[in-house]
Amino acid sequence: MSELHRAHNFNAGPAVLPLEVLQQAQAEMLDFKGTGMSVMEISHRSKEFEAVIATAETDLRDLLNIPSNYKVMFLQGGATLQFAMLPMNLRSAGSADYIVTGSWSKTALKESQKLGTSRIAASTEKEGFNSIPAAYDLDPKAAYLYYCANETIHGVEFPTEPVAPSGVPLVCDTSSDFISRPLDVSKYGVLFAGVQKNAGPSGVTVVIVRDDLLERTPSNLPVMLDYKTLAESKSLHNTPPCFGIYMVGLVFQWAKKLGGLAEVQKLNQQKANLLYKTIDESGGFYRGHAQPGARSLMNVPFRLPTEELEEAFAKEGAKKKLIGLKGHRSVGGIRASIYNALTIESIQALTDYMKEFQKNHG
Ligand SMILES: *Cc1c(COP(=O)(O)O)cnc(C)c1O
Helix, strand or coil: CCHHHCCEECCCCCCCCCHHHHHHHHHHCCCHHHCCCCCCCCCCCCHHHHHHHHHHHHHHHHHHCCCCCEEEEEECCHHHHHHHHHHHHHCCCCEEEEEECCHHHHHHHHHHHHHCEEEEEEECHHHCCCCCCCCCCCCCCCCCEEEECEECCCCEECCCCCCCCCCCCEEEECCCCCCCCCCCHHHCCEEEEECCCCCCCCCCEEEEEEHHHHHHCCCCCCHHHCHHHHHHCCCCCCCCCHHHHHHHHHHHHHHHHCCCHHHHHHHHHHHHHHHHHHHHCCCCCCEECCCHHHECCCEEEEECCCHHHHHHHHHHHHHCCEECCECCCCCCCEEEECCCCCCHHHHHHHHHHHHHHHHHHC
16 A cells, blocks of 8 residues: 555544554564464463563663663553542542643543542633643642643643652653653653553553552552552553554654654654644634643644634545544644654645635635
């Protein structure tokens, strides 16, 4: 199949994957490393699969420079299951602090409130989730401080991580900006990401935990919710999502080949600049949702003058193979997700289309 048939894929997740990764998976599909089987057909206890998962972990450790006192897990249940697993493992009888900057952190807070005590350390909901909080009301005894690095639906991203009180672990949902930029893992207690936004197919959630926090896991948790057991078994307590882990591993190798996360970030910055510039220079025809200091490099929601124009924009775009531009059903408008694997050519196609559409309808 020709490369020419690939769409300009602005889907929010599952989302675009690197063409090279898909081609490698295709080439290895029928005979993985001389086994005469696909990676989906071999035992998760085989030496071939053990190498797949070990290499994926090593490559992620390289990319994010993960210190040795952190465990890496490849789990199932999506980022959404982490909304519950976190408080189950980390909170005991205490209270946890949540920074609410969009739909995902709000959902995480709600899930956590079902299971125990949670406080809102800051919320930008009244202003329509378009900024990063200017100040926090922090509990110095909190079990952890939770935030979402990049709100996928509202398109707001923290330029730097919030600072937790001393002794309070910082916990981060990094699903939609995972491996999009360098990160100082040592500032965190837990980081987690559903990989289908930026790093693979759905079905795998990466969880990175500082190992002293594993001592907090209560002994009565069901085993599939128990960080300590899952970490100690190296994600192989039961059958893991083998094919997904293989794919995530290929994406990690691809990011390393690009030169690592500093290089990946440069490309992402270039792409985002091009798109935001087009919005800013449209004389108000296109209006970005996030305030400039909170703009996401990964998800760019924006509005047009009317809902009719927004609908036409998404529809006509799809005819030009610009796919996935309709905004999330909860906020409407247009959203372009521009993850790592989206090429600069796709951004160029989008910004050309935006200018043409404005000329015809502005
Ligand atoms: C998509 C998303 C989730 C939910 O992920 P699932 O894997 O579908 O559970 C949570 N947080 C963020 C930031 C997301 O983008």
